[in-house]
Amino acid sequence: MKKFLTALQFLTILPVKIKTEVKNEDHGGSLLYFPVVGLIIGLLLCAVLFLCRNFPIPVRSVLILIASVVVTGGIHLDGFADTCDGFYVSGSGARALEVMKDSRIGAIGAIGLVCLLLLKFALISGIPGGVLWRALIMAVSFARWIQVLMCYKSECARKGGTAACFIDHCSGREFLIGGIFTMILFFVLAGAAGLVIMVLSLLPPLGFMLYANKKIGGMTGDTIGAASEIAEVSVLFFALIWMIK
Numbered sequence: 001m002k003k004f005l006t007a008l009q010f011l012t013i014l015p016v017k018i019k020t021e022v023k024n025e026d027h028g029g030s031l032l033y034f035p036v037v038g039l040i041i042g043l044l045l046c047a048v049l050f051l052c053r054n055f056p057i058p059v060r061s062v063l064i065l066i067a068s069v070v071v072t073g074g075i076h077l078d079g080f081a082d083t084c085d086g087f088y089v090s091g092s093g094a095r096a097l098e099v100m101k102d103s104r105i106g107a108i109g110a111i112g113l114v115c116l117l118l119l120k121f122a123l124i125s126g127i128p129g130g131v132l133w134r135a136l137i138m139a140v141s142f143a144r145w146i147q148v149l150m151c152y153k154s155e156c157a158r159k160g161g162t163a164a165c166f167i168d169h170c171s172g173r174e175f176l177i178g179g180i181f182t183m184i185l186f187f188v189l190a191g192a193a194g195l196v197i198m199v200l201s202l203l204p205p206l207g208f209m210l211y212a213n214k215k216i217g218g219m220t221g222d223t224i225g226a227a228s229e230i231a232e233v234s235v236l237f238f239a240l241i242w243m244i245k
Helices: 002-011 024-051 057-072 075-088 093-101 107-126 129-153 162-167 172-216 221-242
Strands: none
Touching: 002 024, 024 057, 024 129, 024 162, 024 172, 057 075, 057 107, 075 093, 075 107, 075 172, 075 221, 093 172, 107 221, 129 162, 129 172, 129 221, 162 221, 172 221
């Protein structure tokens, strides 16, 4: 229960009280529950979709986006913006890490964030409500499992950062069980098409991970957040293509 609460506390703004001290090992163990927390977030977004089902599609889509930002505290969007700033600069990986560490958002980060939100808005608006609720759950859960994948398959590019607590204590157990849970979720929600969507949606974040490993020698909290956003958009994109007949 402690590891689940740790995951819930880290990934959402939901009020969570953990009575005992959270150790670095607990952060690694909490990765097992990341897809489950993603499912919870997805269900909350589905509740917004249900409550706003009679609203005009653009209004409904914006409210779903706002709800996703509020419930997560925008933590992964912040990482995406910082990654855009850091990866855009020329020079060494150390320079990119320095830029990403700056709390101020740059022009490229702002542009990247706007483009990402516009793409999300377009995808959410383009998917019919009967399919959208399933796509939202799959996208959010998959994105959280991708964070586990990033931690399992990469080194920590910045020692002593928040990401180190997760990367240094992530094992194959968290990766495999989370992957099986996500796969079952996709199959239950979309059948064979769901499995195809999951496989296709793996490609963009994996490509990003390879680039990040080359650029900065691993992953940071910011790049893991960016990978999560890329994964979320990927599922929505392929769901739009594969599930709309």
